[in-house]
Amino acid sequence: MDFVSGEILTKDGLRKGYIAFEKRKILEIGKGRPLKKPVCKGLIIPSIVNSHTHIGDSFIKQKKIKLPKNVEKLVAPPEGLKHKLLRKASDNDIIKGMEKSIDMMIKNGTKYFCDFRENGILGINQLKTALHLLKIKCLILSRPNSLEYDKKELDLLLKDSNGIALSSISDWDYSELKKVVKDTKDKKKIFALHASEIIRENIDDILDLKPNFLVHMIKASESDLTRVKEMNIPIVICPRANSFFGLRPDYKLLKKVKNDILIGTDNAMINSPIILEEIKYIRSVTKEFSILNLLYIVTYNARKALNLDCDILCPNSKADFIVLNKKSLKPLYVSDW
Ligand SMILES: [Zn+2]
Incomplete structure (x- = not known):
C-alpha cells in the first residue's frame, strides 16, 4: 500500500x-x-479532462511554419492552411504528431480528452491508431469530410465515434446541418460545435440544434449566454488559442451569467495540449476564477458535463x-x- x-x-x-x-x-x-x-x-x-482538442494538427507545430493569426485563413474548412496541410500530410506524420500530444497530456495528468476529429473516417482511424496502447481515454467527435450531408458517410462516422462536432453553423448550409444533427441525435450520440468565435452567430439557429456543448462563444451577447445557461449547455473556453487570434473570452460575463464552463486547449499546432498551462494563462489574464475553481472545472465539472465516471x-x-x-x-x- x-x-x-x-x-x-x-x-x-x-x-x-x-x-x-x-x-x-x-x-x-x-x-x-x-x-x-x-x-x-x-x-x-483527480486526473484532468481536456474538454477540447484537435490533436490531428500536432504535426504542423513540429514543422515550425509561420501560421496566419486569422481564424478564417488558418482553421476554417476547407481552404484554411491547416486543412491544406492535413490533406498533404502522410498518415505517419499525422499519427506521430498525435502520439506526441497524447504523451504530453499523460505526463501532465490528463486522463480524458475530447477531440474534434477532422478528415472523416480517415481522421478517426488515425486517432485510434495513435491511441492504441496508450493509457488515456478519448471522446472522439468526428466530422464529415465535406460540408455536405452524406447519409452513408454519417452512418459510418457515428458507428465509429462518440458523435459529431462541426466547425460552425456559418460554414454550413443550415438545412444540411439539420440533417447531420438529426442522424446524430437519432443514434443518441454527442453533437457539439464551435460557436460565435469571431462573429456573433444566430443563437436561435445554434440552440435549435440542441448541442451537448459549445466551444468558444467569444462574441456571444449576455442574452445569448443566458439562453445557453437556461438550457444547461456547457461552454468550453480555450483562452490561449483565442489569444493567438487576438480574441478573449468575456470572463466577467461568463461568471455573471454563471455559465457552466469547461476548458480545452484547441488546436495542437498553436499550443501544447496541457490544461495546467491553460489554467496558469487564465490566472495571468483574469482574477475572476481562483485556481481551485479552475481545477474543479477541469476535473469534477468536466467529468459531469461529458458523462464520464464521476466516482473519483x-x-x-x-x-x-x-x-x-x-x-x-x-x-x-x-x-x-
Ligand atoms: Zn476547436
Whole structure:
C-alpha cells in the first residue's frame, strides 16, 4: 500500500489528509498523517479532462511554419492552411504528431480528452491508431469530410465515434446541418460545435440544434449566454488559442451569467495540449476564477458535463489522481492507471 498526502480537492472542497492506494485502487481517504512515508506530498486532485482538442494538427507545430493569426485563413474548412496541410500530410506524420500530444497530456495528468476529429473516417482511424496502447481515454467527435450531408458517410462516422462536432453553423448550409444533427441525435450520440468565435452567430439557429456543448462563444451577447445557461449547455473556453487570434473570452460575463464552463486547449499546432498551462494563462489574464475553481472545472465539472465516471477520489474508486505543487501547478506525481 502507498500513500500521498497534503491537501485533497474532493467533490465538496479542499481537505487536509492522505490517500492510501494499492493496485490502482483507492483504499482509504484519511485525516492527519499517513501510516507510512507518502510517495508524494502536495495538492491532490483527480486526473484532468481536456474538454477540447484537435490533436490531428500536432504535426504542423513540429514543422515550425509561420501560421496566419486569422481564424478564417488558418482553421476554417476547407481552404484554411491547416486543412491544406492535413490533406498533404502522410498518415505517419499525422499519427506521430498525435502520439506526441497524447504523451504530453499523460505526463501532465490528463486522463480524458475530447477531440474534434477532422478528415472523416480517415481522421478517426488515425486517432485510434495513435491511441492504441496508450493509457488515456478519448471522446472522439468526428466530422464529415465535406460540408455536405452524406447519409452513408454519417452512418459510418457515428458507428465509429462518440458523435459529431462541426466547425460552425456559418460554414454550413443550415438545412444540411439539420440533417447531420438529426442522424446524430437519432443514434443518441454527442453533437457539439464551435460557436460565435469571431462573429456573433444566430443563437436561435445554434440552440435549435440542441448541442451537448459549445466551444468558444467569444462574441456571444449576455442574452445569448443566458439562453445557453437556461438550457444547461456547457461552454468550453480555450483562452490561449483565442489569444493567438487576438480574441478573449468575456470572463466577467461568463461568471455573471454563471455559465457552466469547461476548458480545452484547441488546436495542437498553436499550443501544447496541457490544461495546467491553460489554467496558469487564465490566472495571468483574469482574477475572476481562483485556481481551485479552475481545477474543479477541469476535473469534477468536466467529468459531469461529458458523462464520464464521476466516482473519483473516494474509497474503492480507481486511483485516478495527480499531485501538484500548489504554487507552480507543476505535476509532481501522476497515478498509474
Ligand atoms: Zn476547436
